[in-house]
Amino acid sequence: MAFTNFFETFARPRRAGNILEPPPDEQPHSGSGHHYDPNQPRVPAGRPDAGQWTRGWGGAPAISTEDIRRWSETFQSVPTRNRTGPADDFHRENSAGEVQNGRLSSDAVVSDLIPDDLWLPGSDIAAGGNEPNIQHQKGVAAAIQEYARRNYSIFVDRSVAVDVPGFGEPRFYDFIVRDPTNGYLIGVEVKTTLYETIRLDTEQVAKDVVVMRDGGTIRSLKETVQGVGYITYCVGCDLVDTRSKRLHWALRAAKIPFIHGGRPGDTLP
Amino acid sequence: MFDEPSLRAALADVGYRRVKRHLYRAEWSTEIEHFIEFHLYGTPKDYLAADFGLRNKEAETFADRSIKAYGGPWTKLIRYDEQTDFCIRFSLGKLAGSWGLRSSLTISSMPGPLLAKKVRDDIEQKLFPLIRDVTSLSRFMSLLATDIEPFAWLYSNAAMRAAMIVSVAQRLGATPDDVRPLFEPHFKGIAYGISDGRNPDPRAYIDNIMRDAASRDAPNSMSASRT
Numbered sequence: 001m002a003f004t005n006f007f008e009t010f011a012r013p014r015r016a017g018n019i020l021e022p023p024p025d026e027q028p029h030s031g032s033g034h035h036y037d038p039n040q041p042r043v044p045a046g047r048p049d050a051g052q053w054t055r056g057w058g059g060a061p062a063i064s065t066e067d068i069r070r071w072s073e074t075f076q077s078v079p080t081r082n083r084t085g086p087a088d089d090f091h092r093e094n095s096a097g098e099v100q101n102g103r104l105s106s107d108a109v110v111s112d113l114i115p116d117d118l119w120l121p122g123s124d125i126a127a128g129g130n131e132p133n134i135q136h137q138k139g140v141a142a143a144i145q146e147y148a149r150r151n152y153s154i155f156v157d158r159s160v161a162v163d164v165p166g167f168g169e170p171r172f173y174d175f176i177v178r179d180p181t182n183g184y185l186i187g188v189e190v191k192t193t194l195y196e197t198i199r200l201d202t203e204q205v206a207k208d209v210v211v212m213r214d215g216g217t218i219r220s221l222k223e224t225v226q227g228v229g230y231i232t233y234c235v236g237c238d239l240v241d242t243r244s245k246r247l248h249w250a251l252r253a254a255k256i257p258f259i260h261g262g263r264p265g266d267t268l269p
Numbered sequence: 270m271f272d273e274p275s276l277r278a279a280l281a282d283v284g285y286r287r288v289k290r291h292l293y294r295a296e297w298s299t300e301i302e303h304f305i306e307f308h309l310y311g312t313p314k315d316y317l318a319a320d321f322g323l324r325n326k327e328a329e330t331f332a333d334r335s336i337k338a339y340g341g342p343w344t345k346l347i348r349y350d351e352q353t354d355f356c357i358r359f360s361l362g363k364l365a366g367s368w369g370l371r372s373s374l375t376i377s378s379m380p381g382p383l384l385a386k387k388v389r390d391d392i393e394q395k396l397f398p399l400i401r402d403v404t405s406l407s408r409f410m411s412l413l414a415t416d417i418e419p420f421a422w423l424y425s426n427a428a429m430r431a432a433m434i435v436s437v438a439q440r441l442g443a444t445p446d447d448v449r450p451l452f453e454p455h456f457k458g459i460a461y462g463i464s465d466g467r468n469p470d471p472r473a474y475i476d477n478i479m480r481d482a483a484s485r486d487a488p489n490s491m492s493a494s495r496t
Binding site: 130138 | 316377
């Protein structure tokens with residue numbers, strides 16, 4: 001990595017076992033003030049920034065190989081993410097949202113990452129209570145895996161607030177992914193139901209259309225979201241019944257992809 | 270039901286004090302402030318996610334001004350609260366590795382005190398070995414510059430992170446030439462951060478913010494001297 005070379009080139013040796021921290025007497029802002037140091041490094045004359053950035057302990061900000069090693073060892077449990085693989089056209093090829101024989105078209109989306117026992121058909125009706133919440137959580141997890149499998153980077157895997165121009169309240173997306181081809185962040189809405197209608201929300205759709213047109217901002221991370229995607233999981237639905245038709249067409253007009261699935265791990269047709 | 274009093278007490282054990290609803294700041298913060306922020310979601314709100322974050326207020330403010338000065342029109346949408354916002358943040362649940370789907374704990378699955386204990390234990394055992402000693406500008410600089418999990422640039426606005434590095438490095442006495450190589454692997458991400466990916470110029474952005482840091486002028490007053 002570049003910063004490794006940077007460290008090897010610039011960082012000065014430090015005390016054993018603590019190569020990052022400068023000694024207390026070298027701290028740039030410790031003590032009672034700055035004193036003239038004849039050894040203090042200077043930017044060579046002739047450069048536009050000559051004479052600048054020479055306070056303190058000089059040299060360069062130490063990028064500690066020790067810290068990097070320690071952090072790496074401590075965080076062994078996290079698998080390396082494939083950040084360079086080519087994106088497929090998961091989002092783009094579905095953006096037309098064509099309807100074919102009553103179903104929304106999509107490419108075949110089959111994930112082997114979600115075991116079948118994550119999904120309990122019928123439980124949302126039979127159990128009531130918190131079951132729809134649980135099934136939705138599983139549906140979102142399956143959708144996240146689907147995007148990850150297709151080399152989209154998972155930027156935020158939880159519900160996240162996105163400020164949308166013209167709206168006082170934020171739009172909450174189920175998760176955010178980054179398209180590795182163009183770098184766009186995409187807010188994904190997951191709808192789950194059993195033998196029921198996929199019901200769209202008027203205010204959500206209105207915000208989605210604005211996000212597609214003007215973008216929105218993730219409140220906590222100061223990043224812009226420039227795309228929206230829907231994934232539905234509807235067990236037992238032969239045909240997609242999306243209400244209202246007016247809202248569905250609004251999504252289509254904004255070229256918001258609408259991917260329909262049966263249960264987490266597969267999509268129709 | 271979310272048992273916030275238990276969580277608040279457990280966090281106090283490890284040195285975090287409540288700042289506002291769901292936001293806690295480490296009492297042991299120095300010029301590098303440490304935060305934990307919780308997020309409740311679901312219908313009903315049965316899932317608890319958490320971010321841990323770090324902030325040097327001067328660097329964060331510089332980054333906010335930088336991206337608003339040189340970023341795309343969408344940056345005008347950014348809401349920034351100098352008291353409580355921090356954008357160098359990562360998922361605590363993901364770091365812990367045992368929080369369940371979407372790096373979240375299910376509130377109804379365990380008693381409140383047990384949930385609070387788990388959060389506290391994960392902070393102590395998983396988070397502290399990584400960040401507890403990041404209390405100086407130099408260590409913060411290392412953390413910002415590194416691109417390994419859990420601090421990968423992937424999860425940050427790279428343009429803001431670059432601006433923070435410039436701000437911190439300048440105070441540590443680095444020269445622009447020392448710092449510039451750090452950004453080369455991240456030009457793509459920086460471009461995403463300052464624009465919409467269509468017309469980015471990360472090198473010009475870096476030059477601009479380095480000049481701003483050196484002159485200590487507010488970036489948003491230097492639009493006339495953009496590169």
